[in-house]
Amino acid sequence: MRGSVPRALAAMVIVSGVAAATWSAGRGDTAEAAVTETRVVLSDDFSGDRGGEPDGDVWTATGSGGTARLDGEGRLALGSALRTETIFEQESGHVEARIKGDRADGAWRALGVLDASGRVPAGQPEILASDQVDSGDFHTYAIDWTPTTLTWSLDGRQVLRFTPEQKGMPKIFVLNGAAGGQNSSGMLVDQVEITVQVPVDTSSAKQWKAFIAYKAGDLVKYRTVVYRVREAHTSLPDWKPDLVPALFEKV
Missing domain, CATH: 2.10.10.20 (Carbohydrate-binding module superfamily 5/12)
Known part of the structure; x- marks a missing residue:
């Protein structure tokens, strides 16, 4: 994931992407399109001076007694929880973070989801695979969401599927540096990127x-x-x- 977004784009909301199209052909030369485009809407590589705070326009601290500081090498040292300032209302998308932490399991704890009110959403979890990792290395945590499910993956391997009671619920994403419990020394976050699917207006084509x-x-x-x-x-x-x-x- 590192290197895909220049450090100059840290903590920016940017628009770019690759599009996918589904067509239903009509008569003659006309066709009705259902076209969506993948757009990067948040990308933060945590560049900045050592000891600096994460961008307040992007992140909001939750709880008390924790820490969130840049390490000066493009990583965030996190001993508390940070939530996205933005509430994501798009029907589908993907959030990905490179994280190194003390936890040997608990992908849904390190990279979490809240509803628009900041609460843990009600729903049904389904374990797909073990999410144990070597806590001494960075790992890629990701969530893919649709109107009906959220699916966690770890280094590209699906580990948990969650079906919320509220379909298409708006979402807040959380980096939880306190997820390791009382003995945790927190975690390092290398980069976070969120992409969403948005409709593309093809009427001018x-x-x-x-x-x-x-x-x-x-x-x-x-x-x-x-x-x-x-x-x-x-x-x-x-x-x-x-x-x-x-x-x-x-x-």
Whole structure:
């Protein structure tokens, strides 16, 4: 995960991503699209001076008596709990954090979820696999959510599925440095990134044609797929979007 987002983007809300599309074709040249795009909405690599605090526009401390300080090497030393300032209302998404801590198990404790009121949500958990880890190394904790489930994974391996009573509930995410109990010395957090699925407006997409001057960023339809123009060019008959990936990317 480290290196995928430059340190200059620490604690920013940014918009980028890769899109996926599902189409239902109509008559003639028309088609109705259900298109979603993956966007990074929070990325924090905890850069900053040693002893500094995490970005208050991104994180809110919970409880008392704990600590949350930057170590000056791009990590957060956390002995308390931090929750996201943002409440995430998107129907689906992915949150991922690289964490090293004293706990040998408890993925749902290290990276947790609260409802919009800040409470642990009611629901049904299902254990999928052991979540024991070597506490001396960094591990990737992640949660994938849909309107009906939250699924925890640890180093890419699914370990817990949770079905909340409230479908599509708004979510707050928590880094819990106090999850190891009274004898815990906390944890180090290397980076946190949250991506969500959002709808893409494709109403401006025009049917691809030859001998048309396209600008970078234009949306064009070819058959039942929408493409985004990568580079400005004038189309030629053989430059169909599915044949020239250097000029077109699928949305």
